[in-house]
Amino acid sequence: MLNTVYKEAIKNRDATLSILRGPKFEQIVDRARQNWVEYKPKKQDCTMAGIDSSFNSTKFQGMELWVVTAVSIGTDGKIIFDDHKQGLGSDVSDLSSIASKMEIDACGKTVDLVDITLMDGSLYSQFMTRQSVLTHTILRIMEKRNNVVFVAKTSNTRMQFLDLESLAGDIFYYNHATKTPGFSKVHVDRKFGKDKAISSIYARLSDSTPLIKIEMLGDTHTEDEVKSLLDKLYKNSVGGYPYALKLAHKNCKISGADLGKLVSLYGISNEVGSREVLE
Structure with missing residues (x-):
């Protein structure tokens, strides 16, 4: 069965990719090139911390064992x-x-303890899916010193090229537009209100490294401010990604193996489901 699936994928590869790119792919990529500001960051010292969280769970006998962790x-x-x-x-x-x-x-x-606080993920998720009390809290914290920045390795956001009928996320087109260090022009989104305006850029810290998406609160961020931020991130990055966030991810991740150890410590057994029986 899988061999048939693979053969069909090979046969239809070009047609499938053409759907993903859309009829105006080249036009969108050209605009992405025009939006790109080439800039090679220079190392700038600063203190920085990364924040990330992780959660996982396992079910058995109608019950669920769960764990949530967070670290700065x-x-x-x-x-x-x-x-x-x-x-x-x-x-x-x-x-x-x-x-x-x-x-x-x-x-x-x-x-209050570092120059820049890096949050893993997107500021959008804080405004779209969280309780109002949490939104108020994160706003108050971010406005205290204006030093909180959200950073993501991936993004599904489709805003900058919708007038050209883009099908993929904006990051897809920027990835095809350039491989050089730099950043996209600041894009401001005020759909949550002026007090919750989000300024975002796509950035690359070194040649041929992956793009990252950076989001900041407010609508007055300048290109000079972005360059200064990239200088600081570049000083503290590995493979084009902030080292503090790598450490945060490593220190908080809850894997299946970790859950297995907890199951053993509690002396409980995983429920054998239909899939395990079949396998």
Whole structure:
């Protein structure tokens, strides 16, 4: 069966990719090139911390064992803040909301201690899916020193090329437009209100490294400010990605193996599901 699937994928590869690119692919890529500001960052010293969270769960016998962790860590490897929650039950809460609350707590404990606080992910998720009390809290924290920046390795956002009927996310076209260091012109989105305006850029810190998406609160960020930020990120990056966020991810990730150890410590057994029986 899988061999048939593979053969069909090879046969239809070009047609499938043409759908992904869309009829105005070259036109969109050309605009992305025009929006790109070539800039080779220069190393600039600053103190920086990365914040990330993780959650995982496993089900058995109608119950669910879950774990949520969050951490704030500096580029020197020192933990600024960490927290975790775990539980066992049949009515498990929204783990992503718990993780978000813990990230906000970590951010609040970090902003006064470093020059730049890096949050893994997107500011949009804070405004779109979180409770109003959490939105108010993250706004208050971000406005305190204006040093909180959201960074993501991937993005599904489609805003900059919709007038050209783009089908893929904006990052897809910037990836095809250039491989040089630099950043896209600042794009401001005020759909959540002026007090929640989001300024975003796509950036590349070194030749041929992956793009990252950077989001900042406010609508007055200048290109000179972006260049200064990239200088600081470049000083503290590995493979084009901020080292502090790499450390944060490594220190908070809850893997399947970690859950397996917890299951063993609790002395419980995983439920054997239909898929395991088939395999």
